[in-house]
Amino acid sequence: MAGFTQMVTEGKDYDFHEIEPRWQSFWEQQRSFRASEDAGKPKYYVLDMFPYPSGAGLHIGHPEGYTATDILARYKRARGFRVLHPMGWDAFGLPAEQHAVKTGTHPAANTQNNIANFRRQIKALGFSYDWDREVDTTDPRYFRWTQWIFLQLFRRGLAYVDERPVWWCPEMRTVLANEEVVDGRSEVGGFAVERRNLRQWVLRITAYADRLLSGLEGLDWPDSTKRMQASWIGRSEGAEIDFGLEWPGLGPLTVFTTRPDTLFGATYMVVAPEHALVDSLTTPAQRAAVDEYRRRAASKSDLERTDLAKEKTGVFTGSFAVNPANGQRIPIWVADYVLTGYGTGAIMAVPAHDERDFEFAKRYSLPVVAVVEPTDHSSNGHGLTLPYTGDGRLIHSDGYTGLAWQEAKRRITADLAQKGVARASVNYKLRDWLFSRQRYWGEPIPIVWVGEQDYRRVAASLGERLPKEPVSFSQDGALFYALPVPESVLPLELPPVQSYLPSGTGESALANVTDWVDIWYNPETGVGQPASGPRPSLQWVRARRETNTMPQWAGSCWYYLRYTDPADTRALASPEALQLWGVPDLYVGGAEHAVLHLLYARFWHKVLFDLGIVPTDEPFRKLFHQGMILGEDGEKMSKSRGNVVSPDTLIASHGSDSLRLYLMFLGPLEAMKPWNPRGIEGVHRFLQKLWRDLVGEDGRAHPKVVEGAEDAPEFQRVLHETLRKVGEDIEAMRFNTAISQMMILGNALHKEVRVSRAAALSFLQVLAPFAPHFAEEVWERLGAPGRAADAPWPAFDAAKVAASEVRLVFQVNGKHRGDQLVPVGLAQEAAVALAGAHAKVTPFLEGKRVVKVVYVPGRILNLVVA
RNA sequence: GCCCGGGUGGCGGAAUGGUAGACGCUUCGGACUUAAAAUCCGAUUUCCGCAAGGAAGUGUCGGUUCGAGCCCGGCCCCGGGCACCA
Numbered sequence: 021m022a023g024f025t026q027m028v029t030e031g032k033d034y035d036f037h038e039i040e041p042r043w044q045s046f047w048e049q050q051r052s053f054r055a056s057e058d059a060g061k062p063k064y065y066v067l068d069m070f071p072y073p074s075g076a077g078l079h080i081g082h083p084e085g086y087t088a089t090d091i092l093a094r095y096k097r098a099r100g101f102r103v104l105h106p107m108g109w110d111a112f113g114l115p116a117e118q119h120a121v122k123t124g125t126h127p128a129a130n131t132q133n134n135i136a137n138f139r140r141q142i143k144a145l146g147f148s149y150d151w152d153r154e155v156d157t158t159d160p161r162y163f164r165w166t167q168w169i170f171l172q173l174f175r176r177g178l179a180y181v182d183e184r185p186v187w188w189c190p191e192m193r194t195v196l197a198n199e200e201v202v203d204g205r206s207e208v209g210g211f212a213v214e215r216r217n218l219r220q221w222v223l224r225i226t227a228y229a230d231r232l233l234s235g236l237e238g239l240d241w242p243d244s245t246k247r248m249q250a251s252w253i254g255r256s257e258g259a260e261i262d263f264g265l266e267w268p269g270l271g272p273l274t275v276f277t278t279r280p281d282t283l284f285g286a287t288y289m290v291v292a293p294e295h296a297l298v299d300s301l302t303t304p305a306q307r308a309a310v311d312e313y314r315r316r317a318a319s320k321s322d323l324e325r326t327d328l329a330k331e332k333t334g335v336f337t338g339s340f341a342v343n344p345a346n347g348q349r350i351p352i353w354v355a356d357y358v359l360t361g362y363g364t365g366a367i368m369a370v371p372a373h374d375e376r377d378f379e380f381a382k383r384y385s386l387p388v389v390a391v392v393e394p395t396d397h398s399s400n401g402h403g404l405t406l407p408y409t410g411d412g413r414l415i416h417s418d419g420y421t422g423l424a425w426q427e428a429k430r431r432i433t434a435d436l437a438q439k440g441v442a443r444a445s446v447n448y449k450l451r452d453w454l455f456s457r458q459r460y461w462g463e464p465i466p467i468v469w470v471g472e473q474d475y476r477r478v479a480a481s482l483g484e485r486l487p488k489e490p491v492s493f494s495q496d497g498a499l500f501y502a503l504p505v506p507e508s509v510l511p512l513e514l515p516p517v518q519s520y521l522p523s524g525t526g527e528s529a530l531a532n533v534t535d536w537v538d539i540w541y542n543p544e545t546g547v548g549q550p551a552s553g554p555r556p557s558l559q560w561v562r563a564r565r566e567t568n569t570m571p572q573w574a575g576s577c578w579y580y581l582r583y584t585d586p587a588d589t590r591a592l593a594s595p596e597a598l599q600l601w602g603v604p605d606l607y608v609g610g611a612e613h614a615v616l617h618l619l620y621a622r623f624w625h626k627v628l629f630d631l632g633i634v635p636t637d638e639p640f641r642k643l644f645h646q647g648m649i650l651g652e653d654g655e656k657m658s659k660s661r662g663n664v665v666s667p668d669t670l671i672a673s674h675g676s677d678s679l680r681l682y683l684m685f686l687g688p689l690e691a692m693k694p695w696n697p698r699g700i701e702g703v704h705r706f707l708q709k710l711w712r713d714l715v716g717e718d719g720r721a722h723p724k725v726v727e728g729a730e731d732a733p734e735f736q737r738v739l740h741e742t743l744r745k746v747g748e749d750i751e752a753m754r755f756n757t758a759i760s761q762m763m764i765l766g767n768a769l770h771k772e773v774r775v776s777r778a779a780a781l782s783f784l785q786v787l788a789p790f791a792p793h794f795a796e797e798v799w800e801r802l803g804a805p806g807r808a809a810d811a812p813w814p815a816f817d818a819a820k821v822a823a824s825e826v827r828l829v830f831q832v833n834g835k836h837r838g839d840q841l842v843p844v845g846l847a848q849e850a851a852v853a854l855a856g857a858h859a860k861v862t863p864f865l866e867g868k869r870v871v872k873v874v875y876v877p878g879r880i881l882n883l884v885v886a
Numbered sequence: 887g888c889c890c891g892g893g894u895g896g897c898g899g900a901a902u903g904g905u906a907g908a909c910g911c912u913u914c915g916g917a918c919u920u921a922a923a924a925u926c927c928g929a930u931u932u933c934c935g936c937a938a939g940g941a942a943g944u945g946u947c948g949g950u951u952c953g954a955g956c957c958c959g960g961c962c963c964c965g966g967g968c969a970c971c972a
Contacts, residue, residue: 244890248967251889256971277972290972332970362971369972375887376970449971611966685910687899692965696898702910705925712925757900760909767909829905834953836905874952880904884952 032719034711036675040793044146052809053093053148056102057600064101065601066093067580069609069617070108070155072572073134074115078141080657080665080683080695085608085646087680088689088755090147092606094789095750097148098813104601105148106583108155109135110576117461118192120520127461127520131158141667145676146792148809153586157575162582163463164511165592166574169624171466171504172631177487178224179455181502186454188216193522195220195458218526219493221456221465221568225623229253229448231637232622240642242690245614252615254449259433260364261442263289263341266349270300273341273352276363276447279373280436281428283345284417285391286368287381289352290334293317294360301352303338310335310354317356332357332380343368344441345432346418355380363447371407378407391417392425453620455571460520460529462569466505466512468541468548474561475501478543503563509546514569523567530567537565576617577624580604580639592633603639611645618643644753647692649683654694665695677791678704684755684790703759707794710766710787714780714798721777721802729776736820738768739779743816746786755790762787777802782814830855831882832864848875855881 047053066089071082086107093105111131120127135156142149155162173179186195191211195218206213225232233253236246259280262272273289291298293314302310313335334355341352357376358367371381372390381388393404394412413428414420420428436442456465470478472492479486482503491502505512515536523531531537539548540555541563548563549556578592585597603625618640625639650656651663658664670679681703687693716722731739742765749758765783769775781804788795788808799808828842828851838860842851852873855861861883868885875881 244967247890251968254971258972275972279972357970357972359971367972374972376972379970447971614967682910685898691892691899693898696911698911699898706910709925756898757909760900763909827905831904831953834904834951839905872952874904876904880953882904882952 032715032717034708034715034794036677036793039797040144040146040671040676043793043796044143047146047148048143048151051152052807053105053150054152055104055106055150058102059600061100061102063104063601063605064093064096065104065604066096066606067105067583067604067608068107069607069613070110070576070579071138072110072113072115073131073138075119075130075134076659077137078667080649080667081610081646082142083145083667083679084649084683084689085610086142086145086147087683088644088646088753089606089608090145090680091684091750091755091789092753093148094792094809095747095813097809098785098789098811100812104153104583105150106153106155106586107142107147107149107151108153108579108583109138109157110572110579111135111156111158112462112570112575113572114459114461117459117520120461124519126516128158144671145667145680148792153583155579155582155586157463157579158461160511160513161587161589163575165582166463166570166578167466167505167510167512168507168592169578169628170463170570170574171485171507173223173624173627174467174491174502174504175485175487176627176630177489178227178627179487180222180224180489180491181219181493182222182452183217183219183493184222184454185215185217186220187213188218188526189213193458193524195456195526216526218458220454221566223453223455223623225453225620226448226450228623228626229255229450230446231626232450232619235622235626235638239638239640241640242611242643242645245611245618245643245645248614249619252450252619256447258445258447259436259442260445261344261368261436263344263350263368264441265301265342266340267300270297272441273297273301273366274364275366275368276445277368279370279425279429280432280442281414281417281420281423281425282370282373282391283343283368283432283436284414284420285370285372285389286343286345286350287371287387287389288350288369289341290355290358290367290369290377290380291337291352292358292360292365293354293356295354295365297366298337298354301337301339306336306338310337313354320356332376332383334380334384336384344436344439351386353380353384361451362449373407373409375407375409389416391415395424453623455574456568457571458522458526458528458567459569460514460517460522462571463574464512464514464530465566465568465570466510467502467566468505468539468563469500469566470503470541470543470561470563472499472501474563475503478503478561482543500564502566503541503543506544506546527567528569530565530569537567539563539565573617573620577621578628580607580621581628581634598634603634603636603641606642606644607640608644608646610648614645645690647688647690649686650692650694652695652697657695665697670700674700674704675707675793677794678707681707681759681790685759687756689753689755706763706766707791709770711794711798713766713769714784715801719801724772724774725777725780725802726774727777729774731776731779732772733820735768735772735775735779737823738765739782740816740818740820743782743786743814744818744821747813747816750789759790762790777804781808781811784808785811785814826878828854828878829880830858830861831880832861833884834882835864837861837864844878846877848873848877848881851875851877851881852883855883 068086068089093103097103116127116131119130157163188195189206189211205211233250233255236249256278258276258278260274260276261280262274265273332355334353337352337354339352340349343350369377371377371388373392388406390404390406391414392408392412393415394410412425414423414425420431433442433444485504492499515533517529517533520529522528535550538551540551540560541548542560551562581593584601585593588594621639625634626637628634629637651661653663655661655663667679678700682700685703714722714725742761745761746758780802784795784799785808795808824844825841826844827839829836830838838858840854840858865885870883871886872884
């Protein structure tokens with residue numbers, strides 16, 4: 021034993037207060053868990069969703085997932101893998117900014133304090149992270165590459181600006197994304213929000229919709245998560261159909277429908293209040309009513325337009341369209357149950373076969389024509405309850421009547437396409453990703469805005485750095501064009517500001533830093549100088565910096581790549597590192613990220629794949645969600661309920677090994693489960709008992725642990741069963757049953773008078789991933805060489821697991837009537853004979869005839885009697 | 887409304903279609919102690935029984951099977967997600 025092995029703790033008691041910090045500092049000093057880059061070993065990359073380092077500190081939910089991945093990381097190392105197991109900080113975020121607004125101190129200061137606290141808490145749990153690879157999304161050396169990725173998106177035409185209605189929170193004076201608005205209030209803070217149009221950066225994630233959907237198939241993810249992503253993407257196949265208008269000058273009114281087969285049942289049309297043709301379609305007589313309706317719709321929040329819109333409303337425009345199937349004149353209505361953002365913002369209404377259209381038609385007494393009836397329906401649509409949305413064949417549809425609806429859908433689409441009035445079409449619910457925030461504490465978007473003439477002048481020299489279609493917006497009659505900042509000046513850092521409060525005009529605090537925002541800009545070098553100063557030379561152009569910053573999702577979209585090569589200054593990660601580590605083999609985190617984070621990261625990853633930067637087109641092959649830990653009362657933990665359990669408190673009272681064990685013993689990792697404050701006593705007692713059985717009065721090996729002792733066969737059986745089961749359970753992430761089995765072995769050990777040292781050491785090895793401090797400490801006390809963590813995983817001996825005798829259960833007509841120890845491999849005849857002689861069984865056979873024998877060797881013998 | 891997941895002792899939970907309740911908590915009894923804590927030993931699904939033993943039992947109703955917590959169908963309850971996406 022080298023170096024460190026002087027026993028600091030000589031005590032005979034299990035003193036975790038001394039043991040745990042001792043091993044933690046040992047690991048820290050030795051940097052024991054640096055990822056081995058030995059290419060001769062198979063790699064295993066196990067990733068946790070990195071936390072947002074909040075001021076509240078670690079929540080009990082964090083170490084739940086982290087313990088699971090740590091067990092896997094330690095287990096895989098023992099199995100000969102080179103393991104990448106990193107940790108970092110998703111540190112941009114609103115709370116830090118709000119804190120900065122309140123205190124006037126830079127958000128980075130508070131963020132670094134929180135990180136330090138999180139790091140301390142995480143280290144106190146003894147996780148085997150490679151701390152040399154820690155990443156921090158707010159570190160300019162990190163977000164330099166977040167910005168770099170943005171520039172790649174920009175140049176590929178995947179980033180654009182758009183004036184669009186977004187949630188505006190007057191209280192925070194900032195814009196919120198849809199996902200931050202819950203029930204018409206801000207998710208953080210619970211403030212009222214309203215709609216407001218603002219210029220926004222948007223990422224064209226819809227361009228990847230199909231690949232994001234089809235890519236799900238090969239992933240080892242929870243089905244529910246895959247389903248959620250699929251329904252979020254919401255692909256639907258149908259057709260765009262042109263309806264002629266009575267005023268030909270307007271062109272056609274185009275709708276999207278998934279049911280072209282119901283075209284003959286279209287009895288009216290609906291356009292969204294924001295539809296471009298509403299004005300032209302409105303007749304003078306209807307003008308007042310339509311204008312009033314549109315005004316009311318505009319002032320409604322999304323909440324009112326969706327959740328509360330139990331009763332559909334609308335107004336007639338006064339115009340008619342022509343059904344291309346039968347030439348019928350059908351009225352065009354405006355109604356807010358049709359959404360602007362989906363399809364064409366207009367629909368053909370088929371009340372007989374759509375619940376929403378049916379409801380609307382009833383309310384406004386519009387005609388209802390059934391054109392599909394169930395196949396097994398014998399009458400001609402009489403007695404059919406409408407709306408009918410099920411399977412069936414067509415009726416009242418000239419030329420298509422009698423066809424199954426799926427076939428009719430194909431034929432009608434094809435026939436209309438032939439005439440040039442329809443096209444097969446695919447639509448997605450997925451919308452482009454709003455990618456800007458009017459906030460200070462985020463990655464600055466590396467863009468400057470210049471006038472049209474300047475853009476033309478410099479565009480040629482920028483070549484590939486620009487998208488094919490320029491990104492521009494107009495303001496007060498002038499056009500502004502987006503120029504990317506050259507990669508050479510990245511990172512583009514946040515300038516100091518007087519106040520962190522958003523400007524209040526819809527821009528971030530950056531808008532107030534005049535010398536930073538309004539600049540003379542050199543497009544070649546990317547250098548900016550205050551516009552208040554003189555123009556350095558004619559090469560420089562007048563520019564305004566982008567004042568939006570990126571949303572919090574940005575940094576978490578690619579952090580798993582940075583871990584492979586966290587200090588690289590030439591690339592987000594070197595091709596060698598990306599080759600060496602690839603993508604995570606396992607990703608563990610909460611189901612609350614099932615859609616957004618995981619979808620956004622997949623999107624960026626696919627773009628990076630298309631750029632040839634990453635070797636795979638999916639980032640997370642295998643995903644696992646740990647379940648939430650509820651409070652003692654079965655409710656979600658929250659400060660207001662006063663049911664929050666703190667890791668710090670538990671480490672102080674029972675130690676981190678006990679906490680780790682209990683977190684895993686609570687129940688299946690994926691299950692939602694309540695915290696039981698008494699429960700941790702159980703696993704703590706298990707460790708204490710084991711200590712007393714292995715460590716003697718002198719603080720060294722217990723006298724019952726004997727080198728070379730012959731272990732009792734039953735003890736050997738339990739030991740090898742444990743070696744087998746713990747390994748299998750870790751692989752399957754069934755940590756709770758692995759711990760049960762170790763407790764069974766602990767109980768068996770306790771009953772033995774003498775056990776071999778080898779058996780004790782094997783036990784410690786399988787325990788080590790769960791309770792690493794304890795295992796190392798006892799390993800050393802027993803005088804074993806090296807570290808438990810470095811010893812190869814103990815193999816189990818199948819021959820020792822098998823018992824020579826098994827308990828065979830006798831059943832009569834499927835009911836348990838007795839049992840008996842029998843030799844393994846007992847023949848059926850012998851088993852039947854034993855049952856026939858068994859005192860408990862014979863009464864049930866009395867006077868009966870055995871008509872069937874079911875024999876499962878080693879398990880049951882079932883005699884079916886008549 | 888639609889799509890998932892789940893209902894097992896006082897509690898958390900175990901159970902390749904083969905002894906339901908492993909393991910732990912709780913509670914009760916015993917040992918040790920002046921005493922308590924800790925520790926150790928034992929019991930702990932319900933009902934009947936002094937006992938031996940018997941009967942019932944995995945939300946509910948039915949089905950498949952020699953045998954169902956597990957498979958199939960209906961219903962009830964709980965949790966999660968989506969929610970005018972045409």
